Amino acid sequence: MILKLLLVIGVIAVVYFIFIKKKPSDKISKNEEQSSEMVECATCKVYCELDDAILSGSKYYCSKECLEKVK
Numbered sequence: 001m002i003l004k005l006l007l008v009i010g011v012i013a014v015v016y017f018i019f020i021k022k023k024p025s026d027k028i029s030k031n032e033e034q035s036s037e038m039v040e041c042a043t044c045k046v047y048c049e050l051d052d053a054i055l056s057g058s059k060y061y062c063s064k065e066c067l068e069k070v071k
């Protein structure tokens, strides 16, 4: 009985480890997708990365030059 109980606990532990190991990798892949998201510059229509883009109001600009052209 004790051996069977240990076997069941062992199987549950293995299943838990598989699920715990999978979840962080999914989060990392989602973050990579977000960081490589492309946005269109409102002035020159060039696509640049969201991290590099300048947000002014509700529009994105690729550089300060494009942002100043609008004003």
Ligand SMILES: [Zn+2]
Binding pocket: 041, 042, 043, 044, 045, 046, 061, 062, 063, 066
């Ligand atoms: Zn631009």
